[in-house]
Amino acid sequence: MAKKSGGAKTNAMRILDKLGIEYETAAYDDDGEHKLEKGAAGMTAQKIGVDPATVFKTIVMRNESKEIFVFLQNALHEINLKKARAASGSKEIAPVKPDELLALTGYIRGGCSPLGMKKQFKTFIDNSALECPKIHISAGVRGLQLCLAPQDLAKACAAEFCDLLLEK
Numbered sequence: 001m002a003k004k005s006g007g008a009k010t011n012a013m014r015i016l017d018k019l020g021i022e023y024e025t026a027a028y029d030d031d032g033e034h035k036l037e038k039g040a041a042g043m044t045a046q047k048i049g050v051d052p053a054t055v056f057k058t059i060v061m062r063n064e065s066k067e068i069f070v071f072l073q074n075a076l077h078e079i080n081l082k083k084a085r086a087a088s089g090s091k092e093i094a095p096v097k098p099d100e101l102l103a104l105t106g107y108i109r110g111g112c113s114p115l116g117m118k119k120q121f122k123t124f125i126d127n128s129a130l131e132c133p134k135i136h137i138s139a140g141v142r143g144l145q146l147c148l149a150p151q152d153l154a155k156a157c158a159a160e161f162c163d164l165l166l167e168k
Contacts, residue, residue, distance in 0.1 A: 010140035011106075011116030016148065019156055023148040026050075026136065030110075030143030040110065041075035048136065048145055052076050055136045055145070056129060058112045060105060060121070063090035068104060070114050070123040070157075072137065073164055077126070080166040087124050087162045113140040114157045123159035125150065130161060 009017070016023050028047035045052035052075035059071045059079055069088045073079050085093050098109045105117040114123050114137060129135050129150035136145040137153065154161065 010113070010144070012113040012138075012140040012146060015115050015156055016146070016152075021148060021152045021156055023146050023152075025139060026145045026147060028143055028145070044145065045075050045136070050136060053128065054132045054134065056125070058114050058138060060096050060101060060112065061088075061093045062096050063088060064092040065090075068096070068119075068121045069093070070117070070121045070159075071164060072114060072123070072125045072129070072159070074126060074128050074135075077128070078166040079126075079164050083162070083164050083166075084124070087160070087164065088122065107138075107140060108142070111138055111140060111142040113138040113146070114153070114159065115146075116140055120158065123157045124162050124164065125154060125159045126164040127161050128165065129153075 026048040028044060041055050041057040042052045045055040055075040056072040057075060061069050061071060071079050071084055081093060096104060101109050101112060105112055107113060132150060134147050135150050136147050139146045
């Protein structure tokens with residue numbers, strides 16, 4: 001059963017409810033100073049008091065054929081573009097521009113969930129999620145995270161697990 005966050009349900013929450021998938025919510029203060037640069041997911045982990053390895057950021061990318069793909073990587077790592085190209089069968093791939101995100105997905109930067117986008121895009125989750133009993137993803141608005149089993153997330157958004165880790 002979902003824990004109430006006190007606010008209205010998001011599209012992502014409604015999808016999980018419809019599928020009978022259990023989740024919890026974690027609200028955090030998004031005071032308008034939400035820094036949307038590298039490290040934002042790590043700051044979210046700190047705000048909700050969880051291991052950053054369990055907080056997964058949603059990254060929307062476009063390939064050379066203008067196809068859109070969604071990738072999820074934990075807060076500790078970046079996406080390896082070579083591995084993203086291989087997973088998606090693309091020759092070239094790059095993140096979409098922040099000003100395109102809302103029109104493509106229905107979500108704003110910093111509040112983009114892999115669930116409930118305007119269209120179902122091919123989605124890939126880094127294998128590191130399988131090492132966690134539960135992971136955190138955006139609920140579709142800034143200031144709210146969903147916590148659920150990675151396998152349940154994959155089921156809900158028809159995602160594949162793959163290696164996306166950028167080695168440092």
